[in-house]
Amino acid sequence: MKNIFESRIERIREEMRKRCIDIFMVFSGDYHGSEYVSEYFKCREYLSGFTGSAGTLVITDDKARLWTDGRYFLQAEAELEGSGIILMRSGMDGVSDIDDYLKETVSQGDTIGFDGRTVGLQYIQELADELADANINFDPSACLTDIIWDDRPLLKTAPVFLLDEKYAGEASDSKIEKIRKKMELLSADSHIITTLDDIAWILNLRGSDIPYNPVFLSYLLINRESIYLYTKPDVCDDSVCTYLKKLGVSLRDYDSFENDLDDHKLVGGKVLADNNSISVAVYDAISDRAEAIWDRNPSSIMKAKKNSIEMENERQAHIKDGTALTKMIYRLKKNKDIEKLTELDVAAELKTLREEQEGFIEESFAAIVATGENSAVIHYEPDETTNTHIKKDTFLLMDTGGHYYEGTTDVTRTVAIGTVTYEMKKLYTAVLKGNLRLAAATVKKCGGTNIDILARTPLWELGYDYRHGTGHGVGYLLNVHEGPQSIRIKRVSGEEDTDFAEGMLTSDEPGVYLPGEYGIRLENLMLTVPRETTQYGDFLQFETLTLAPFDKECILTEDMTAEDLALLRSYYAKVREKLIPHLSSEEKEWLLEETEL
């Protein structure tokens, strides 16, 4: 009997033949370039069974291949088993990347099909450049999965709610004014925004159309005099409608957006859009008629630099979040029957502890709670099939976070359950040193590629490394992964590194992963704050917001320099000061001991 995914791919091949498509590509995106997508959009998962957040499926008449990155190698191996799909481990020696593979595979005049709404313009333009010699036809209207996906989930939409200015820190009309100033500078008459977090941020609205991302399916069109918000029907109640009307925002139907792009009365003159984030479909619609100005969405950098109210709120959110997590670690450490718990039990209990905090809305991403060898799978998520009982004498890794009215959190702690080996402690200490040293950086007109090495050095010195970036931007009650800044060794191809600026919220999360054994990751969020201004320039530094103890049992203080120890002591002084008022006397006693160096 055929594997279910083999059968689905076979049905795609039938459609390919009907439309003379030689190669069919399936991407992971929704129509907004979102990192996470709602069930409706999960075409790649439907066809391949691979559930990771990043991956591209390429189907030819006799083969199917799935590319994914180092975070997902182990997971993809397991999930693709039996499907006949070949796993392509991106970045590994000897593995062709997609471009090279296609270069070798295509014949002159081949047609490559895909759903142009689900893939970014830049990606396809680069691919087209790479394949320029082969005279390839691109068919971005090949929405083949739409045809064969019978029991497809509905495109769910939830009510939109207004985020009060005491949380957002700036009124929407003020944000719009700034965007219009930028449009004026760029001589743009219209500005099209398709990224959901930008739209939510600009309008001070939130929703819940995508799990863990408090955004709502929409497009936004800002003209010099008018604003149109495209949403699914009935997601705005009377109060939101009144609010939008006051703002000068007219509501239009989500599904009419692409047609409206052809309407000169709505979209006129020069159109500003971000070719890094728009889809091929939107690009085709704009470039057919409007004079386009390709630039980053002005809201992208405005949103990244949290205002002073957002910054203060985030500090408060992190006290709440740290209280919940610290209580959880206390319980784990004191639980004599811990092996009776599963990863999902721990995730549920931690969620409950977060829910007890005032202002908690939802988790900011699917909790990663991973015991033993599961912790070596970088983006492991326990589910009904993988869920494992907590193991003793190994690590329990918890990468979790919450959305609060006061902002978004994202924190990883790795905890020793039972006794761990000297090697495990040595690596834990190296990861901790990397975390502390990165957070202690002084920066000046520089970006994430400049400082990544501060986190990696303690591991590199031991001959270890991790195959993921060290830090990502974080939204304010928005997506937990938010650009444009990031901390990594290599820039994302084609993109300039974004310099740190006051108010940016960025994660600091070095780790190390021994496949089949265990993984360690320690993650705090850091706010970029001023340090001093001298005649040599503006110097910035980081303020660590995350508040939770590291695992004392795992720290080899003899491996730490005096400076490392001073950083840890100073962090612990803050953890104690901020958390103790919210802990029971037993928890407090334990925390004092745990943070005594």
Place this chain on the structure above:
Amino acid sequence: MKNIFESRIERIREEMRKRCIDIFMVFSGDYHGSEYVSEYFKCREYLSGFTGSAGTLVITDDKARLWTDGRYFLQAEAELEGSGIILMRSGMDGVSDIDDYLKETVSQGDTIGFDGRTVGLQYIQELADELADANINFDPSACLTDIIWDDRPLLKTAPVFLLDEKYAGEASDSKIEKIRKKMELLSADSHIITTLDDIAWILNLRGSDIPYNPVFLSYLLINRESIYLYTKPDVCDDSVCTYLKKLGVSLRDYDSFENDLDDHKLVGGKVLADNNSISVAVYDAISDRAEAIWDRNPSSIMKAKKNSIEMENERQAHIKDGTALTKMIYRLKKNKDIEKLTELDVAAELKTLREEQEGFIEESFAAIVATGENSAVIHYEPDETTNTHIKKDTFLLMDTGGHYYEGTTDVTRTVAIGTVTYEMKKLYTAVLKGNLRLAAATVKKCGGTNIDILARTPLWELGYDYRHGTGHGVGYLLNVHEGPQSIRIKRVSGEEDTDFAEGMLTSDEPGVYLPGEYGIRLENLMLTVPRETTQYGDFLQFETLTLAPFDKECILTEDMTAEDLALLRSYYAKVREKLIPHLSSEEKEWLLEETEL
């Protein structure tokens, strides 16, 4: 009376009017993209009086502007005085860069003229893109300075000599074979090389046509079956001619090169050339007819990775060079009448000490010996007009180097003459810490932008910075500035950062400069060497080659961490071991004391 440079620019303006040129640009280059150029090529200096190595002059009908970078601000201010030329300080807030200035200045249909042999293709292509809206005509045949420069120095050429394989480490035919393999991979039939250090490296030949750069004016054309070397007449003696004949290299005349590019019998099929290094003139000649393959010269990265014989030779060269410099520092420290010496006296004495070393050929660049406030001028060179007596109670900065058969050196030491203040010591110590920490880096698939921060952090933490890169590649008995790797915070625009690889020789030279007061720079050369290979990858580290003490008087050990001190101790152990056999007993005694922590 008119300033002499005003008059020269006026004569240029006459020529501009004759040829209907609205804007005339004068670059610093020769026909080979060399960093330093022989007197014949110094058009920008002839017209402006500015003698720095980097700068661009832009002449319109009523204004002349000169752009240069932070290294040269003070020097350019002094040299442009009275010329009427406006100094444009690149990178300073509020100063337009050349592109922006031209964008604002040009009128539709203007003609921009320049000598296309003296400027890189990429620069002009980017400029053309920037000015695309203005319908600009570019006239790369406007060699106006050639017309007005009456007493121009002759294009001097010196004899070429063969570098024995015991120095070069690899025979020329082996290098050529590797280049031809790379040509085959790229499907190139011909390969044009215009960069002088590449040509010298490939052929294991050296010359002295450019001060301090042991290269010779030439072009090289490598075909699948034939090789043509274009030189000025009579620079190759019989033995070199015999050697070249054996290698299969035919000699042709330097001045016939551009014409030959049109000759299909000489340059056939697909032509590989480096669009980062060829001039507009050569580009025009190639692109008119040949199918061009634009890629880095294969020799560029091959040359950067020193072979094991070159590496061992460089170690020996640095013992010789360190001996000379250490003797010099000893003399300075012991000289009670030091104020009687001038900067040029010190430079001459140091040169003499180097000349006493076997295998010394010449200095590797014009010695920078700078006392007191002169040391704050980043690329100060003492000459007859600026030469200053050594001052007391301040710093003497010496940035010097030598070419030996065993390789090239480049070293900076800053020495306290008399008593220096606490602030001076504090900054000296910060620069020293940056130098030591950078050299202690562990690297893995990463480049100079990733590690620059290790050198800058101690200064940034004090609110100081320096306006130059932290490190540059160094040639083997070749140019003291050699690509492709470098250590800096921002990549050079449009270029990818080159990853470190075994055998690369790179400088490590943080500094700090207080205009009008003093400057500090400490520079060592480091070789990239293997550290270990694990399942996580290939790890590399640096081996410091430069051997000379730092100034004990200036080091605040209380500002150094235990790890900083350990690095310094370990460096000093090597300095003692390698240098003491070459020092007199007084020098030895002093060195032991100077390196006792």
